[in-house]
Amino acid sequence: MTARTSPEAGRVIPEATVARLPVYLRALTALAETGIRTCSSEDLATAAGVNSAKLRKDLSYLGSYGTRGVGYDVDYLRYQIAREIGVTHDWPVVIVGIGNLGQALANYSGFRSRGFRVLALLDADPDLVGREVAGLAVSDFADLDEIVREHDVVIGVIATPATSAQSVADRMVEVGISSILNFAPAVLNVPEGIDVRKVDLSIELQILAFHEQRKSGAADVPGDMDAAVATDDADTDELEEVL
Amino acid sequence: MTARTSPEAGRVIPEATVARLPVYLRALTALAETGIRTCSSEDLATAAGVNSAKLRKDLSYLGSYGTRGVGYDVDYLRYQIAREIGVTHDWPVVIVGIGNLGQALANYSGFRSRGFRVLALLDADPDLVGREVAGLAVSDFADLDEIVREHDVVIGVIATPATSAQSVADRMVEVGISSILNFAPAVLNVPEGIDVRKVDLSIELQILAFHEQRKSGAADVPGDMDAAVATDDADTDELEEVL
């Protein structure tokens, strides 16, 4: 039996809209904190960095939560969006790979405030297991199964080197995790039905570099290719221990 | 005088393609490291996690670097993509905000191997200035101007709390930075011509949570909104010190 995709009546929300809902949620929170009780689509759009037509269309997928001639009640809309995203209660999350980045993530208090709770930190390195990071004792990666099943964890974060990422993902899927946030610079292969999102710092910087190059109008001579494609040496492993 | 966007003949590369070029570059590097000298679009597409038609179309925007009936020369194509992105030489980068995340980024060796060099770490906190992080002495944020002008830095990374992000961005633009990678959970307002990309962990997790909620078919009762929209308290500041 395949899981029904729409809990409510056949409302399907475009992926592009889903990706913006968290931005709206944050903007609403910011507005609420400055004491604003009501806002127009124009106000909220500005706060969220989008245009108001898009905002209204996005919100229209959720329902009619505004009042014509008035605008939106900040708290009410905030709750409706949070409910739609599914962050009215906390989701337990496990982080695998407690290197430099993993530790930074473990210390990230934004998790808790935005609907997530770091339940466990895991690593395969015996030197790391048992050490306390961000108030949690690092668990052995071998205990993933136990931890995940015990607490019904469905979201996992991968912060390992690229070389370990696929095997960690495989294991995560085996034990029942169905959403993965991947920080390792590697393409993950997962079965149907498993959601993967990736965060890749190098890629973001390279996209910026591309546009910078265009701005300056500088183009390399298309000829000599011995000019080294950056020094991509044997670092393909170690670097990912950090991000 | 507005900067011309296309260094070569009016070749314009779609944004979606630009975002995938770094992925291809990484896949090619991986292939090269396993000793493969030639690959088909099918091979590369698999390694990059896209379909081959899309890959070929993407590459066609760059030029005709393949050989029909044969495929692509791995090293040659790798160089061509690197040149197109602009990472045949290193870009100097400054990181502002040396908290938990900033330090993790500073230690990220993938910068160097992918075409970037962390030139300086800056923070406004006097307790942090002077401390050594990742082999660099943390500089005073007030010295941004000097550092940027001296080394022609055009790419800046913001890893500060959300509250400081906008003012840091403003200052960056003032001193001549035209591309910003923003890790702070805040919408940045920048002038025309300045590129901003954002990396937001909470948003990625919330997108996963949305789909998880759909999978499980669980829907909150649309009624009571006093059920707390997560505990978004006074943490809106502190948490961003970490991410």
Added chain:
DNA sequence: AGGAGTTTGTGAACGCGCGAACAAAATTGC
């Protein structure tokens, strides 16, 4: 109560990106 002024929600046009399908070009075998 009614008109003027706001602001939402949505229908329709437009443009971009994706994927399939195919023609062109190269290699391989005979």
Added chain:
DNA sequence: GCAATTTTGTTCGCGCGTTCACAAACTCCT
């Protein structure tokens, strides 16, 4: 040298997402 095979580069149709523009609905003022 020629046919068969492989694989690229490109053309075309389709669907998604964005934006415009406007009708519906609510408030406020007289």
